[in-house]
Amino acid sequence: MMTTLVLDNGAYTAKIGYSHDKVSVIPNCQFRSKTARLKTFTANQLDEIKDPSGLFYILPYQKGYLVNWDVQRNVWDHLFGKEMFKVDFADTSIVITEPYFNFSSIQESMNEILFEEYQFHAALRINAGSLSAHKYFQENSSELCCIVVDSGYSFTHIVPYCRGKKMKDGICRINVGGKLLTNHLKEIISYRQLHVMDETHVINQVKEDVCYVSQDFYKDMEIAKLKGEENTVMLDYVLPDFSTIKKGFCKPREEMNFSGKYKTGEQILRLTNERYAVPETLFHPSDIGIQEMGIPEAIVNSVQNLPGEMQPHFFKNIVLTGGNSLLPGFRDRVFKDVRSLTPTDFEVSVVLPANPICYSWEGGKLLSENPDFDEMVITRDDYEENGHYICEEKFDI
Amino acid sequence: EHDKKPSRSQEASQRRILDCATRQRRLNRQLDALEKDNFQDDPHANLPQLVKRLPQFDDNNESSKKRKKTRGDHFKLRFRKTFKHFWKSSVSEGPNYLTACAPPSKLPQRHFCAVCGFPSNYTCVSCGARYCCVKCLGTHQETR
Ligand SMILES: [Zn+2]
Ligand SMILES: [Zn+2]
Numbered sequence: 001m002m003t004t005l006v007l008d009n010g011a012y013t014a015k016i017g018y019s020h021d022k023v024s025v026i027p028n029c030q031f032r033s034k035t036a037r038l039k040t041f042t043a044n045q046l047d048e049i050k051d052p053s054g055l056f057y058i059l060p061y062q063k064g065y066l067v068n069w070d071v072q073r074n075v076w077d078h079l080f081g082k083e084m085f086k087v088d089f090a091d092t093s094i095v096i097t098e099p100y101f102n103f104s105s106i107q108e109s110m111n112e113i114l115f116e117e118y119q120f121h122a123a124l125r126i127n128a129g130s131l132s133a134h135k136y137f138q139e140n141s142s143e144l145c146c147i148v149v150d151s152g153y154s155f156t157h158i159v160p161y162c163r164g165k166k167m168k169d170g171i172c173r174i175n176v177g178g179k180l181l182t183n184h185l186k187e188i189i190s191y192r193q194l195h196v197m198d199e200t201h202v203i204n205q206v207k208e209d210v211c212y213v214s215q216d217f218y219k220d221m222e223i224a225k226l227k228g229e230e231n232t233v234m235l236d237y238v239l240p241d242f243s244t245i246k247k248g249f250c251k252p253r254e255e256m257n258f259s260g261k262y263k264t265g266e267q268i269l270r271l272t273n274e275r276y277a278v279p280e281t282l283f284h285p286s287d288i289g290i291q292e293m294g295i296p297e298a299i300v301n302s303v304q305n306l307p308g309e310m311q312p313h314f315f316k317n318i319v320l321t322g323g324n325s326l327l328p329g330f331r332d333r334v335f336k337d338v339r340s341l342t343p344t345d346f347e348v349s350v351v352l353p354a355n356p357i358c359y360s361w362e363g364g365k366l367l368s369e370n371p372d373f374d375e376m377v378i379t380r381d382d383y384e385e386n387g388h389y390i391c392e393e394k395f396d397i
Numbered sequence: 398e399h400d401k402k403p404s405r406s407q408e409a410s411q412r413r414i415l416d417c418a419t420r421q422r423r424l425n426r427q428l429d430a431l432e433k434d435n436f437q438d439d440p441h442a443n444l445p446q447l448v449k450r451l452p453q454f455d456d457n458n459e460s461s462k463k464r465k466k467t468r469g470d471h472f473k474l475r476f477r478k479t480f481k482h483f484w485k486s487s488v489s490e491g492p493n494y495l496t497a498c499a500p501p502s503k504l505p506q507r508h509f510c511a512v513c514g515f516p517s518n519y520t521c522v523s524c525g526a527r528y529c530c531v532k533c534l535g536t537h538q539e540t541r
Contacts, residue, residue, distance in 0.1 A: 032439060032441055033440065054440070056437065057434045063432065101497060169492055180431045183432075183433065187430070197437070198437035221516060273515060285502075286502050289424045289427070290428065291501045292498065292499040292501065293501070
């Protein structure tokens with residue numbers, strides 16, 4: 001029986017699942033741990049590491065592009081293999097994502113690996129944002145345009161789509177993503193209180209647990225300066241020791257000791273302005289010296305470079321995807337800033353889907369159920385007859 | 398340079414005034430650091446050679462896996478290309494990787510204290526870093 005495997009192959013996580021089944025989010029990388037000194041862990045084998053302090057990452061992507069194929073193969077062998085998806089390649093089509101403006105040599109390597117090494121029956125290479133746009137248009141069939149904001153691990157893309165076609169002239173990349181935010185938080189904490197430069201895994205969790213997007217940046221700065229209980233931004237985070245404390249957590253406010261002294265042996269991080277100043281980098285990259293527009297300004301700039309009659313349609317269909325859009329306050333802040341930068345007679349609407357990380361995977365699932373799907377893929381026979389050329393011709397990449 | 402080393406109060410007199418190019422290089426170094434995957438060494442890096450050579454533990458040893466090789470060495474070579482290599486060779490007409498980068502913001506630059514992160518009004522004369530008060534200037538001079 002023919003099946004379709006949808007793989008949104010992100011630089012940090014792979015969103016993978018059969019189109020008739022549910023999606024799994026799995027680390028798209030390998031790990032080495034200080035405690036298991038002879039083993040390299042692949043993808044979800046991360047769960048086997050009991051003490052992930054000082055976890056060493058081996059990633060297939062560099063700056064958002066797939067360059068380390070040995071690592072990618074190891075992860076795919078694991079995902080496609082009998083431990084996980086048990087892919088029957090001869091009877092499986094794959095929908096696989098790649099970044100905007102992917103380099104042709106990477107695309108050709110991808111073709112060779114999918115068709116010649118794994119020997120998938122057929123493949124569709126597509127941008128994750130195009131799958132998101134497909135889902136958005138399916139669910140909002142009266143809308144003509146949308147603008148997909150994909151803020152992931154490596155960077156943030158702003159991409160306008162009109163009637164399902166991406167508008168290449170409007171594509172804008174901000175070189176700020178979740179990896180940069182985590183590294184930035186690591187540096188700040190290491191400078192101000194505790195050396196955590198080796199603890200990417202732990203501090204990434206801190207980021208997910210404590211960071212938020214400010215709605216009023218300078219007001220939060222004033223609050224974060226206050227002493228004692230009045231400082232509602234201040235938070236004490238209990239770091240995991242991976243023996244008694246398996247996972248870090250925020251001290252409940254009623255248990256907080258505002259003098260900062262705790263009798264227990266727990267290791268505490270005291271966080272104030274870093275909670276919102278780190279995510280602020282997405283909105284003002286120039287705060288840390290990256291001379292690029294932030295997300296709201298780049299959205300407005302991108303739309304203003306498109307034909308005038310289309311512009312109102314984009315402003316009322318802004319879709320947020322990618323892990324950073326899960327930061328509390330992200331949607332409201334994008335709305336607030338875009339609203340303030342846009343003429344008042346334009347309607348502005350910003351949508352945060354229920355699962356912004358898997359939104360494009362869901363789009364891929366929908367696409368594979370589309371009656372035209374068979375026309376969109378390249379079969380292995382097509383590829384063997386025509387080579388890379390046929391993929392370049394057919395895929396809108 | 399982020400570590401609070403014991404030798405904190407080094408001779409402040411030795412501090413020289415950094416020129417523009419040096420400041421820019423320093424900023425670039427800081428931004429490059431934000432791209433790094435790891436700051437620590439690979440935990441496998443110091444394993445004794447003997448252990449390293451045991452094939453079952455060598456994850457990058459391709460020959461240990463029964464893999465259908467397609468284009469042999471040519472294949473491998475291509476995969477060795479680095480990121481820099483890629484975008485340097487990607488000069489194309491119309492929108493591309495380089496043109497897609499967000500332009501500089503039209504909003505005014507904001508300044509934050511290099512020590513505490515709060516808004517700052519003062520600039521360190523020797524290195525151009527920002528600070529917000531005498532206390533933070535002191536910490537800055539001792540630690541950077
Ligand atoms: Zn300060
Ligand atoms: Zn200075």
